[in-house]
Amino acid sequence: MGWNTSWTEILGFATGAVCVWLVARQHIANWPVGIANNLFFIVLFTQAGLYADAGLQIVFIALAAYGWWSWTHGGGPGTAGTLPVRRTTRAEWAWLLVAGAVGTAALTLLLGRATDSTVPFWDALTTGLSLMATYGQCRKLLESWWLWIAADLVYIPLYAHKGLYLTSVLYAGFLALCVAGLIGWHRTLPARGARTAQEATA
Numbered sequence: 001m002g003w004n005t006s007w008t009e010i011l012g013f014a015t016g017a018v019c020v021w022l023v024a025r026q027h028i029a030n031w032p033v034g035i036a037n038n039l040f041f042i043v044l045f046t047q048a049g050l051y052a053d054a055g056l057q058i059v060f061i062a063l064a065a066y067g068w069w070s071w072t073h074g075g076g077p078g079t080a081g082t083l084p085v086r087r088t089t090r091a092e093w094a095w096l097l098v099a100g101a102v103g104t105a106a107l108t109l110l111l112g113r114a115t116d117s118t119v120p121f122w123d124a125l126t127t128g129l130s131l132m133a134t135y136g137q138c139r140k141l142l143e144s145w146w147l148w149i150a151a152d153l154v155y156i157p158l159y160a161h162k163g164l165y166l167t168s169v170l171y172a173g174f175l176a177l178c179v180a181g182l183i184g185w186h187r188t189l190p191a192r193g194a195r196t197a198q199e200a201t202a
Contacts (some may be wrong), residue, residue, distance in 0.1 A: 008047075012040035013170045020174050023137065024181035026085075026188070031068035035061050048162050051115050052107050052123040056130060063131075067138035085185045088136065088143040096132050104128035119158060126154050142189065145182035152178060 015037035022030035038057040045054035071083050088096075107124035111117040129151035136144025152175040159168040 006044070006047075008040050008044045009164065009166050012037060012044055013166050015040060016170055017173055017177075020177040020181070024177055024184055026140075026185070028068070028071055031064045031071070035064050038064070044164070044167070048164055049115075049117060050119075050123055050162065051117055052111055052120075052127040056127045059131060060134060063134045063138055067134075070138050071140070083140050084190060085140045085142055085188050087189070088141045092141070093143075096135070100128040100132045103131065119161070122154060122158050126151050126158065129154070140185070142182070142185050145178050145185065148178045149175060149182070 015033055019030050019034040019037050022033060038060045042054050042057045045051070045057070104121075104124045104127070107127055108121045111120035111123055117123055129147055133144045133147035133151060136147060152171050155171040156168050156175070159165075159171060
């Protein structure tokens with residue numbers, strides 16, 4: 001198609017697509033596949049001058065280790081160690097939104113002053129949204145999919161603007177997978193009474 005695509009971008013495309021598909025299916029293998037995807041994207045985003053996105057991948061690797069453990073050991077009593085899907089509490093929303101806003105503002109200033117980034121605000125915004133969504137994914141919060149959807153709606157034109165057309169297409173695929181993941185996770189929510197008790201102890 002005339003796109004200037006590297007093997008790093010192709011491998012990032014493949015591992016990213018498989019990772020999101022596995023997350024939607026609540027399959028534990030999404031974590032190691034996701035770590036491989038992060039490594040490819042560190043290289044790709046550094047080359048493209050998307051420094052916040054490159055640094056974000058390092059944080060993703062740390063969060064993946066936590067998520068891997070949480071999915072297998074974080075369920076608590078009566079769940080056989082498996083973490084169930086649940087809704088985000090009001091308290092969790094409050095601190096997530098505050099952390100996301102503060103992080104986005106701080107990163108925008110840092111990128112604008114300390115790097116040659118041409119898109120400091122958009123790079124920072126996607127970083128903030130992605131960190132919020134990843135934390136939610138680690139805890140199997142249903143609304144983490146909405147955060148991913150918001151991030152993808154910014155990522156798609158951002159990557160196209162930077163000439164990363166294959167990655168832009170990948171994130172369009174991510175958007176569709178996020179919708180599927182949202183629907184799939186919603187179907188696995190506990191009954192309302194069980195959810196209320198679960199959220200009270202969260």
